[in-house]
Amino acid sequence: xxxxxxxxxxxxxxxxxxxxxxxxxxxxxxxxxxxxxxxxxxxxxxxxxxxxxxxxxxxxxxxxxxxxxxxxxxxxxxxxxxxxxxxxxxxxxxxxxxxxxxxxxxxxxxxxxxxxxxxxxxxxxxxxxxxxxxxxxxxxxxxxxxxx
Amino acid sequence: xxxxxxxxxxxxxxxxxxxxxxxxxxxxxxxxxxxxxxxxxxxxxxxxxxxxxxxxxxxxxxxxxxxxxxxxxxxxxxxxxxxxxxxxxxxxxxxxxxxxxxxxxxxxxxxxxxxxxxxxxxxxxxxxxxxxxxxxxxxxxxxxxxxxxxxxxxxxxxxxxxxxxxxxxxxxxxxxxxxxxxxxxxxxxxxx
Numbered sequence: 001x002x003x004x005x006x007x008x009x010x011x012x013x014x015x016x017x018x019x020x021x022x023x024x025x026x027x028x029x030x031x032x033x034x035x036x037x038x039x040x041x042x043x044x045x046x047x048x049x050x051x052x053x054x055x056x057x058x059x060x061x062x063x064x065x066x067x068x069x070x071x072x073x074x075x076x077x078x079x080x081x082x083x084x085x086x087x088x089x090x091x092x093x094x095x096x097x098x099x100x101x102x103x104x105x106x107x108x109x110x111x112x113x114x115x116x117x118x119x120x121x122x123x124x125x126x127x128x129x130x131x132x133x134x135x136x137x138x139x140x141x142x143x144x145x146x147x148x
Numbered sequence: 149x150x151x152x153x154x155x156x157x158x159x160x161x162x163x164x165x166x167x168x169x170x171x172x173x174x175x176x177x178x179x180x181x182x183x184x185x186x187x188x189x190x191x192x193x194x195x196x197x198x199x200x201x202x203x204x205x206x207x208x209x210x211x212x213x214x215x216x217x218x219x220x221x222x223x224x225x226x227x228x229x230x231x232x233x234x235x236x237x238x239x240x241x242x243x244x245x246x247x248x249x250x251x252x253x254x255x256x257x258x259x260x261x262x263x264x265x266x267x268x269x270x271x272x273x274x275x276x277x278x279x280x281x282x283x284x285x286x287x288x289x290x291x292x293x294x295x296x297x298x299x300x301x302x303x304x305x306x307x308x309x310x311x312x313x314x315x316x317x318x319x320x321x322x323x324x325x326x327x328x329x330x331x332x333x334x335x336x337x338x339x340x
Contacts (some may be wrong), residue, residue, distance in 0.1 A: 008318030011325070015296070017303045046329055050297040053275050055184055058193065066179050066201070067172050073205045074168060104221075 003029075006036060014043055156220055164212050171208050178221060179204075181299065182228055183242065188294035190239075199235055203228040206218035222320050233287055281331035289324035296321060 009026040012018040018026065030037055099120065103113050149248045155173065162170035182203060187196035207224050214223050282293060295309060306317045 007322045011318045011321040067175050070201050070204050
């Protein structure tokens with residue numbers, strides 16, 4: 001084994017994660033290699049520094065409310081879902097009734113009626129087209145599970 | 149008496165059937181790990197809390213993608229990590245990486261040094277530099293440092309969580325610590 005092969009073992013030695021055989025192998029190498037000995041001493045200083053810094057434990061209150069905050073997300077998601085569905089239904093219904101009234105109203109100019117129908121038709125085509133494209137991409141996208 | 153693993157498996161099974169109460173068991177078991185890992189990544193308590201809770205929320209919604217052979221925590225860790233790094237990227241674009249900024253993780257000193265004012269001052273400065281240096285590590289190096297030093301995970305636990313071999317964990321730790329040392333040495337006057 002060459003020096004670079006012992007680098008992983010050096011970490012294991014430092015963190016006391018080696019078995020007896022690995023420990024023996026590494027200490028034998030250490031006796032013959034001043035470079036690794038020096039590097040190990042430097043890593044020991046770094047480890048000591050990192051070990052002396054500990055993250056503060058938050059208050060018990062935080063842990064007591066932890067689940068409640070997650071549960072609130074479930075409730076709010078359901079709430080927003082219902083609000084969104086209701087808003088879409090009401091908008092479609094209201095829009096449909098409004099258009100129906102305009103088209104059936106004999107006092108409204110025919111040009112406005114044709115324009116309105118064309119606008120709705122165009123929006124419907126665009127919606128279906130975008131929706132179809134999205135669904136197709138979702139199925140075929142090879143990178144969909146890759147984190148961007 | 150049921151072992152923690154049996155309890156976890158049973159809880160996951162119940163969660164799949166829509167039980168949120170069962171998910172509470174899982175959350176209570178891992179919330180501290182999740183919070184502290186997020187704190188190590190993003191560097192402030194409020195974001196760590198939000199991100200870890202959001203990760204649990206996402207995990208619940210995606211539970212059907214966790215295969216029966218896989219353990220919950222390594223799978224959950226990937227969600228949490230993605231959540232944290234995605235937050236850091238957004239934050240970096242807006243402002244600067246939080247670990248580089250003024251708001252550093254709230255840390256305490258080891259009690260055995262608390263009686264020595266000079267040591268405290270030295271360690272406070274060292275602590276600041278250490279956090280700044282950790283903030284400059286890339287993702288794959290930062291995660292092993294956080295799991296090893298701030299979660300006190302064993303190599304086996306790190307390997308299970310990151311889905312690496314133990315050899316890869318040792319190698320990653322070597323390069324992560326080496327990079328950390330270089331970053332600390334580059335800082336004013338050197339640290340070590």
